[in-house]
Amino acid sequence: MKKILIADDDFAIAELLTQALAEEGYETYKAVQSLRFLDAVRDHKPDLILLDLMMPYLEGRDELTLMKMDPTIANIPVIVITAHADARQEEEEYRKLGVSAILLKPFDLERLLQLIRETIGE
Numbered sequence: 001m002k003k004i005l006i007a008d009d010d011f012a013i014a015e016l017l018t019q020a021l022a023e024e025g026y027e028t029y030k031a032v033q034s035l036r037f038l039d040a041v042r043d044h045k046p047d048l049i050l051l052d053l054m055m056p057y058l059e060g061r062d063e064l065t066l067m068k069m070d071p072t073i074a075n076i077p078v079i080v081i082t083a084h085a086d087a088r089q090e091e092e093e094y095r096k097l098g099v100s101a102i103l104l105k106p107f108d109l110e111r112l113l114q115l116i117r118e119t120i121g122e
Helices: 011-023 034-044 061-068 091-096 109-122
Strands: 001-006 027-031 048-051 078-082 099-104
Touching: 001 011, 001 034, 011 027, 011 099, 011 109, 034 109, 048 061, 048 109, 061 078, 078 109, 091 099, 099 109
Parallel strands: 001 027, 001 048, 048 078, 078 099
Antiparallel strands: none
């Protein structure tokens, strides 16, 4: 079973994603506090991370930068899910930090599932 870490400080979105991904057969973990994000990645070694960019304390860009500094987790693929309108203009920068795709909130769940399958398979 593929493991997905959901990093979003919006508990409702994290819960929605947890339920939807479980129904698709994925094992999920949540990190709703940015300060716990790296520990969750190291503890669970997910196959994929769904990352919100706008979180208190450490933003998604900071989290991605810290991930790249740790060779044990640097290559885990990341799909960004954000309400940050400028994310599309900064897509090249995010790709350099390991982001596979960017979805803007509100997002289409079917599109997200398609991106997940393209990134890590069923």
